[in-house]
Amino acid sequence: MSEQTGEPRVIYCRCAYAQVVPPEVKDGVLEHLSAGGRAFEAVADLCEMSAQRDGRLVEIAGGGPVKIAACHRRAVLWLFHAAGAPLAAEGVEVVNMRTLSAAAASARLDAAEIDSAAD
Amino acid sequence: MAIAPHVQVLIYEGSGAAELAPARRFAVMASLLDRGYAVRVAGRGGRGVGEGALLVLGEFGGNAPLLEDAAGERAIATLDISGVEDGKVADVVDRQRGERVMNQPGMWKPWFPVIDYSRCTNCMQCLSFCLFDVYGVSGEGKIQVQNNDNCKTNCPACSRVCPEVAIMFPKYSGGPINGEPVSESGVQRQAMKVDISALLGGDIYSRLRQRSDEAKDRFSRERDASKALAERKKCLTKLAADGFIPADVLASLPSPEEIQRKAGEAAARAKAALEMQGGAEA
């Protein structure tokens, strides 16, 4: 579990309110995460949460190392910032489901190390 | 209108409930997410508890427990999905949600500009351009997106007027507006405007001051309201011809008088902010 092993948390964004992430990629990644035994949190749409300034974003940003499966890093970082929940410069990997295959994105989520520059 | 979601779903597979088959777990999660719910699987750890009402969903075999938040802060309901088809679980959850309102995917799109402050130079061109008061200025004179809900869905026009490629619309199809890394060609028009003599003189920061002066100059020109109107029309018509602005946005533009009034107001706010900036820099 995340608390015990110090593994980065995993947040999965479904991009449900306007589907800019290829369906086969987001389905493949969710299938992978839901079948594994690892803790993860699935949210419907980070853009929607940012628009609402959802308090959960502050918890995510302040909770230590995290991998966020969503879209482009620049968009995700500044969406959090816009919601008053800036993400740390280090310890945050954004796994881009807009550009990666489901297998590649899943592998990044499974990897122990955090690539804070990945896009 | 934008409404905060108030229901979080927890799929429970611990004692007293059966473990869902992987394919069912996936299908249930995907359908709930597609309806706008946040979902977690219980018993796997994870940090942070979230907010809003909590709906605990599991195959309880007809014996769903009654739960209550020990802290007395959140409403908790349990839902037995034993025998409920994968495709019907989201309907059952919707019914359980009852009167709690939330945004419906498909009915509303989170569409608003997101500023990349690592690129933004606070030139205020976006504030001056937008006719729907989406932008504003903070107490410190910094550009801000202040009225998300005013933004016209699918209209990314202000991203085109930003000289620094700092305005993103994450739901947009193409880059760099969607947040893709900005390539050199994306800022080429800026590179062409560099003051070579200043560059040769080793003062690359002159470009920033020059931009600020240009912006101030532009705003003073815009005191001529009819000129401002003509400039905006030209810009909007060009963006519409490029297929960049949706027709319904053009159709909903304010009257020419209203545009003139808004342009005047925006110019005044932008000018005041730039002056504040200039004062702070001096």
Ligand code: SF4
């Ligand atoms: S953050 Fe990216 S993937 Fe998530 S909802 Fe917004 S556009 Fe979609």
Ligand code: SF4
């Ligand atoms: S136009 Fe671009 S650079 Fe200028 S204030 Fe707006 S976001 Fe910043």
